[in-house]
Amino acid sequence: MQEMVKGANVALADLSEDVGSVIVSLGWASPTGEGDADVSVLLLDANGKVRSDSDFYFYFYNHPVADDGSVQLLGKTPTADGSEDRISFDLTAVPGEVERIVVAASRYEGASFGELEDVRITLADAAGEGLLRFAVDDADSMTAVIFGELYRRGEGWKFRAVGQGYATGLAGLATDFGVDIEDDAATEAQAHAEAAADPEAGEEPEAVLDAVGDSVGAGGPGDVTTSVPVAEPAGQALMDAVPAPRRPDDHADKRQADEAWADLAKKPAARPRTAKKKVTLPATVKKTLAENDSWRAARLFPVSVLKSDRDREMRATSVLLSVMAQVPEFSRRLTAAFGAPAGRMETFTEVSLPHGDSPRRPDGVIRVERAGKLWTALVETKTNGNALKAEQVQAYMDIAARRGYEAVITLTNDVALEGSPLVDVKIDRRRKHKVALWHLSWAEVAHQAQMLIRHEGVGNAAHAWLLQELLHYLQHENSGCHGFQNMGPSWVPVRNGIDDETLCQGDGRALEVVENWERLIRQVCLRLGGELGQKVLPVQRAKRGTDPKERRDRLADQLCLDGRLQAELRIDGTPGVLTVGADLRTGKLRTAIDVPSPEQGYPLSWAKQLVRRLADAPADLHVETLVDGTGPGPRGTLERLRPEPADLLPKDGATKITGFRLSLFKGMGSGRGNAETGFIRSVDDAVHRFYTTVVVHLDTPVARRKPTKDRVAAAAE
Template sequence: MEDQFLSKGQNIELPDELDQIDIVITWDNTEFGVDASALLLGADGKVRSDADFVFYNQQESADGSVRYLGRREAESGPHERLLVHLAAVPEQVDAIALVGSVDSGSFGDLGKLALQLVDSGGSPIAEYVTADASTETAFVFGQVYRRNGKWKLRAIGQGWASGLAGLAEDFGVDVSEDAPVEESSSPELETPQPISESDPPVTEPTTPPKPARQRGVRTAKPVPKKAPLPEFKHAESETWQPARLFSVIGVGTGEEQERRTTSALVSTMQAVPLFARAVSSRVGAPAGSFEGYVEVPYVKGESRVIPDAVWRIARGSRLWTGLLEAKTGAGTHTREQLENYLDVAKKNKYDVVISLSNDLPAGAGELPVEVDKRKLTKVALRHLSWAEVIHEARMVLSHGGIDNPLQGWILSEFLRYIEHPKSGAAEFVDMGRHWVSIRDSVSAGTLRPGDPKAAAVAQSWIALARNLALRFTADL
């Protein structure tokens, strides 16, 4: 369906075949950004419990129907994303409020604000754009709501001056901004001393009970932590190099490069849960325990198809599954290949097919390969770039809160490997062979309209900007 543009107060009915939607919030001013959140509301317009508030500190509803996917960078600028599984929303939920908030400044400082709904194939469904905001620090962009068994979207555009905490309280959330209670560790036990017959009986030391979980939801953002890494202190000279967990020595053909880099990614996700969550959330996965398998064969008709990896995430009794097809270097995906995996995923009732390559998408939900939309009715197709994987590794190491030195070392070793040219997981390398001639033509005023070399240079420039945005975000 074509993208429908809504005005304030307008509503539209969503297509019946939609199983899940991405909610994308964008803004113009990049000095600071918006944090997306969602509230699952009952018939009284209030949340049923604090678990119905989905945001950066509580990234998934208890039933798994709504997930916070976080911030992304694209050619069109930064944006925040939420994922809604319409088919999984409980019957007791009448509406889902789609909210944005800011930590500093106000919505009036952000210029044009937009709420966009995107289907599982990356195609826009509807968009609401507003520039009416002024001093608000929290904003309800719209509502996805249910009427007579049909899902609809209403553009609202209502602001709050009391921030995310005030807005959440108005919808029935119990907000508590008190400092979280730290769990105390067991005290070190003293060495038992000899006792005399007159001493009182010795009782076994017991671990003090853990404090009760703090009531209410905390909306303040956690303070970023940097992972401590092991230090190698006993080398006799700087020429001594520590052994590498993922070695680039001996990388040969492109096929070997692809297999080695994919295996390194999956094994690192297995070892470092925070990294697994950061990467898998980009493709709509729930929070849960991660398992990865490589080169799993499936039967399709009279032939076999073998995706590069299978990701499985367990959350309670539910098992989420994604089929991964990875490309390194200049490798690109084909429509036939991805459609084969979509057929396999649908047959096995899996959730998503993931394409992973050096293509960095220009916009939210955009895919480098277009497939038959009919194959996306029950299975989503998501794209990841290696630049985004590298970005998430840097972010987790610098700000992700890893407190296990071994996990920090494993992730740093993976980052070292994946940043090496032989891994095939390239970030931006150069402006291409036409850069100098086009640059000189621009300077001399001799560039011809429609020069195909200029289009190639423009694409390189966009790729440079996107990669710089990811790199600076992690560094700063």
């Protein structure tokens, strides 16, 4: 991988022969595990300006994907030392009048890039081969940074390492390139006008299903043009159901505390409405007089006839690939990160390909055609607990290399970890044509379907219905597509070794448990993120090291010493990091979050206000006062503290309170699998319960909206 310095440039064709599409990744590390930034892309013409505001791509403006497939923001991926945002560029699809593509990132709420570590940009070709890396070292006080740019030279593209910072944030950067910043008053007036002019705004959820049924019955999935009103996302409905905290009496200290808590929870307003209406399906449907509780709804993908693992693999492959071929929004979510272009997709199952004396039959093939060029990938799937076979995947890699295919995609219930591939394959570096090996988990497939139909929406009613049917199939107990569901053969021996104190450091079984714990946490993030419509990522703190193997070895040794597994989750819109801990000695799970104290008001008012906000939280919630450098503070259950919030205050009265720690405890399952009594199910349930009964009362997660003139002025001050 070529290391770049500021101002240097290089032709992509000099680094690889496969740069028709590239993946650009922007990454950083945070010492606290909470630092983050938002990525944006601008397409510029010969004058160095955007042709229109639609050339500005930013995830939180509801504009992450270009209609022509040339740009797609793929979202965040956890790494060993932080997180990484990936962007897929199909350079063959970039309009001819676009001369430059600027890749930037910005921080928010007054944060600067000086608070982050290892700020860098990397670029990989379509096969996933890393080509270049540029470290941004001098953006300490800047709130927005241009990392690099792709620009045309003759018939090819070049990359320039830029590293230019902006103290005025994203708005200043966007304005320099000709993006209009909306005025607050104009934005609100437009929103009111759109709401008044929308005759479907109050339509009942049944109308959505009627429109779906009518459209599918009339012309089939491909002919639907019916406009369907947007249903309220399930996660947002949950947020709206939470009662607002009661205001205290008009005493000065209570008013100050109220204002301080409001400032702590303040988030920018939801993003503005877009002209393109999206389609989602209602969360619940009322029964009619023609229904009976014993009836089963007809399903597009039935699961009752599945009897064997082979049946499940064949059905799951066919179901997924057929939906991908029909729903472009969904297929792009799954394949853009693998270097696939945006184009006409064809999918096949049970194909036969020659290989030595006997043909090989991969489970499926994906083929994408764009501008006369083909991108092809072989697909190998597994369901239930079946593992990939290394020799089988190796054979598919060899076939793909000989036939000029671009990738092999494996799809199982397992979750791949950074630096720890599911199967080891040999790649012949002497071959001119390179084949990339990628992995998907069924949990990630379900997550992407859930995000589209429940939160972000798709532009076609039939597509929404197809995704709903796919999601129902994947979540059915008989499909075999349930995600990671087994802690492995080392789980029971490690627990027994911890109980009788015979587990020693360096035991390979402890390392296997740590790796499976990391897989479980990544799956918990996917499931919770799909339910909430929010980004949920595991936190990897920079001080713990950047090498994944060294970090897991250290965690395995720690498990042998104290018998505990621990992880941290960062959820957009929450006031702190959610921690999950499993104590294998006591058999207890602990979920917790630290809430910082307000900067204004009095400690007694803080304690009263916190107890009020937690009026509907479980009575067994533990609340602990965090004090500055003097050891543990007062603590108690919410049931005991409700009549006496003053019990949270230190007795000496002079100790500085830095915040409050909220914790729930739960017995953990003993089994290694995903049954009702299993460990995996207990962790899933504990995180879900803690978020929906505790965290949701602390803050309401909402998306950030487009910067306006008033917000820009406030940020500049």
